[in-house]
Amino acid sequence: MKKKKILIRIGSLRHGGAEKVLITFLKNLPKNKYEVDLLLNLKSGKYLKEVPSWVTIYHLHKGEMITTNKPWEIPVKAYRRLYEELLKFFPIILYKFILKKRDYDIELIANHRLLEEVLKSPLKTSKKVVWVHNDLFSISDYTPARIKDFFKADKIWVISDKIKSGFEKLASTKDEKEKLIRIYNPIDSQEIVNKSEEDIDFTFTKVKDEKIFVAVGTVFPQKGFDRLIKMHKKLLQEGYKHKIYIVGDGYDFKNIQALIKSLKLDDTVKMVGYQENPYPFFKNADYFILSSRYEGYPTVLFEALTLKKPIIATDVSAVREILQDGKLGKIVENSEEGIYKGMKEFLTQPEIAQKYKQEMNEKELPFTLENAVSRLTTILDHL
Template identity: 55%
Template sequence: MTIKKKILIRIGSLRHGGAEKALINFLKNIPSDKYDIDLLINLYSGQYIQEVPSWVNLHYLLKGEMITTNRLQDIPVKAFRVLYQKMFIWFPSLLYGRILKKKKYDIEIGAIHGMYKEILSSPIKSSKKIIWVQNDIFSLKEYPPEVVLQFFNFDKILVISNKLEEEMMKLTKNDSQREKLVKIYNPIDKSDTLNKANEPINDMPFENSHLPTFVSIGTVYPQKGYDRLLNIHKKLLDEGLQHNLIIIGDGYDFDSIQALLDKLSLQETAKMLGYRSNPYPYLKKSDFYIMSSRHEGFPTIIAEALILNKPISATDISGIKDLLQDGKLGIITQNSEDGIYTGMKKFIIEKDLAKHYEEQIKSTELPFVLEKSVKHLQEIIDNA
């Protein structure tokens, strides 16, 4: 009889997002007879909860919807949640005793970089510890070098782009630290993306328009650069370059971005649809995907746009050169308003450019194959 490895995986919630989706894709595609997995989420919230395999033991600290606004009435709830979660970092024996029932784990995994303190505070000193870095932490002010150096207390550090690997490598001091770094592609379920893209929708903006339509999908946070995107949309229109723009997603910056849209009088050409559990039909029906982000880790939506053979213009952020193969599969622009402007203008003016990229994508074997990524992750766990 094979002894199952006991694994604890931690993540903030299972709300929509690249890290959350990568984790779910991993859990859905590993053999249940090899592992005994406890999944602990801070907040029992999100569309992916229903996709957690039944054999995975699901635990949570708090229940409730994620607060994505900065309204005054939400501050007390936010403050309570932060303090409650920090209590278990300060007193981890409470967490491991009461919620995890004193279970002993062979491996503990932080499925997103923000969980590094939680995993490192574990009272189980014998467990192997793995952190999965899912964002460009080097562009985040809360991750100065002295904080990132703490990641080398893990046994393995999974990074999802060449840029992250290169930046982490600069901080290493010896071979043992360098050996901890492992580059791994997030597992993307191609068939699931294709199936969802074919589901019917009845609220597609500009469906009967003859003008080209750009779409951007993601949580409406400042890092996504939607303020820059609306400014460039306005600039192009003022130059007579007619086109439409769709933004899909919610988040605490939603109201301010909508206010900017209204201030620029873009109501007829730009639409903010809010959150959609299945954004892929909108992506499929649009002409181009536009990414205006200031920073990302591994922008899963770009991988999914490639699966749908969609022409892409994206700012030069972490993961983009890997995904777009240094510009072979899409336009990579400067990470600025000028860069966003250049990419959008190229697609509007150069009528044959979209077809060129579609043909390039069709003829290229994409590296983020579900089976390969899951196998790589399993090997890391099995050898830990």
């Protein structure tokens, strides 16, 4: 049987949800059926070493991601941007001199920001697939007119019913609606459990009756860590003892650190930074909290469910689907007040959190690695 040739594009393999999902997907693809090339804008990230050996990696740049504007970094950032723009306007250079292949059956972007790049591909016979991980309708610079451009692709993979519904409202024809495919992200639950048992170089400390909330994610404004910290301060002032561990790194890290310092919370909020293995933090916390302003499909909730941690989550895209309309976790208003009320409820009525934990233990989790990968490969086979 002839293998299908697939080009997959993503910015990098840093520590993010979309990157983790892509790696899990690649690790579970049958190599006897597909020939995969992976093109990275920046060859870096924690998941780079996990790319299967049979996948060929190409890149536009090497080095680390630059998230600041230090004077000596600006020329490198400018060069990278100009180089990417050059390849966007003259894609034949990319395909002829970097990829050196012109016969892909499928070109898939695993980052919605690369839409223009895949649509400008010089390969006219390949199927163009866009994998949308974010709720674009919650991002200010994605206007309806801009989102309509996604229908120029052959297929649009969306990871939640809410995102699919948003696209369907913009679809002008039946053909456009049929381009939409609702998929489940592949999550390896056994790997999560195994890694949660590993020893890490971190000491978990808490006094008697003190609860620990853990929040995990890239430190961007999207994740709402600023409002989580403000509500933490408010609860402390009301006498409710608890701590917060924030696991992750990102360009907003120093701003969040400054906020913690200004509110005099150094003893109760721990910014532990990027962790190769975040799962022991889930295991050693009492509760998991998602304070995001918007999301696509927060796979971190699945990780918390796998490790049986009572969840508080703002009402953003896919949360209701993952938490089964509140059966598996506390869904709160997407606001500071909503975060405050959810945390206060868990702190004052721990039996509610325990009830969610019992529900998790009794229910079979709705998403499995095998089903998700099987669904994705079936879709690829029919393109």
